[in-house]
Amino acid sequence: MMECQAEMTAYVVGKHFGLDTEEASLDYIADWTNNGAEIEDKFDMLREVRDVSKSMIEEMSDYIERQQTNVLDKVQDIEVELDPHAEDSPEHQKTAVGGLSEVAKGLQEQHFIVEETPDKLEFHGFDQMLQGVVALSDADDKYQVKMDMYDENGEVQVPLINQDTSLSGVISVVEGVLTELAHEDQLKNQISR
Numbered sequence: 001m002m003e004c005q006a007e008m009t010a011y012v013v014g015k016h017f018g019l020d021t022e023e024a025s026l027d028y029i030a031d032w033t034n035n036g037a038e039i040e041d042k043f044d045m046l047r048e049v050r051d052v053s054k055s056m057i058e059e060m061s062d063y064i065e066r067q068q069t070n071v072l073d074k075v076q077d078i079e080v081e082l083d084p085h086a087e088d089s090p091e092h093q094k095t096a097v098g099g100l101s102e103v104a105k106g107l108q109e110q111h112f113i114v115e116e117t118p119d120k121l122e123f124h125g126f127d128q129m130l131q132g133v134v135a136l137s138d139a140d141d142k143y144q145v146k147m148d149m150y151d152e153n154g155e156v157q158v159p160l161i162n163q164d165t166s167l168s169g170v171i172s173v174v175e176g177v178l179t180e181l182a183h184e185d186q187l188k189n190q191i192s193r
Contacts, residue, residue: 003032004029004032004039004045005045005048005049005052007025007028007029007032008025008029008045008046008049009049009052009053009056010025011025011026011029012049012050012053013053013056013057013060016053016057017057017060100116100119100120100121100134100136100143101116102167103121103134103143103167103170103171104116104121104123106170106171106174107121107123107134107171107174110171110174110175110178111125112124112125112132113125119135119136120133120134120135120136121133121134121135129149129150129151130147130148130149130150130160130181131147131148131150132145132146132147132148132174133145133146134146134170137164141166141167142164142165142166143164143165143166143167143169143170144162144163144164145161145162145163145164145165145170145173145174146161146162147160147161147162147174147177148160160177160181161173161177
């Protein structure tokens with residue numbers, strides 16, 4: 001009878017996991033039990049088949065879940081190796097934060113007051129007239145630079161720039177805007193003389 005219980009358990013567990021063993025299992029069970037005539041206590045046997053099947057299914061499900069997690073972790077590690085700058089990778093996050101810190105230092109060297117958060121920098125001149133934001137862009141490995149001139153009421157007077165650039169290009173873009181503004185001031189001073 002144990003042979004029959006083992007086959008029935010194998011059938012139930014296989015069916016749970018999508019294996020089609022019906023034809024072979026049912027013929028085998030029918031042969032062993034003489035089409036059910038030789039089973040003495042059917043309810044006890046079926047209860048035992050149910051309990052053992054349930055236990056096996058739970059153990060196998062846990063094992064499969066652990067293996068899937070391991071495989072997904074390995075795939076993610078491979079993806080990071082192939083593209084360390086992938087948006088969700090820890091390396092990308094380190095690069096982004098480190099990159100923004102470097103930009104903050106460069107802006108401070110340009111005499112800006114910088115407020116740094118994990119995903120962006122806000123900066124302004126001492127008089128609050130020139131303000132900007134540097135943030136991670138949606139484009140790969142790019143930073144969005146936005147700068148505006150404000151009036152004394154805190155309203156945007158002149159939008160200066162809004163573009164995506166590489167990390168090394170952020171300071172160049174800011175310096176370019178400052179140079180342009182300095183030339184405009186020089187022109188205004190020359191005209192007013």
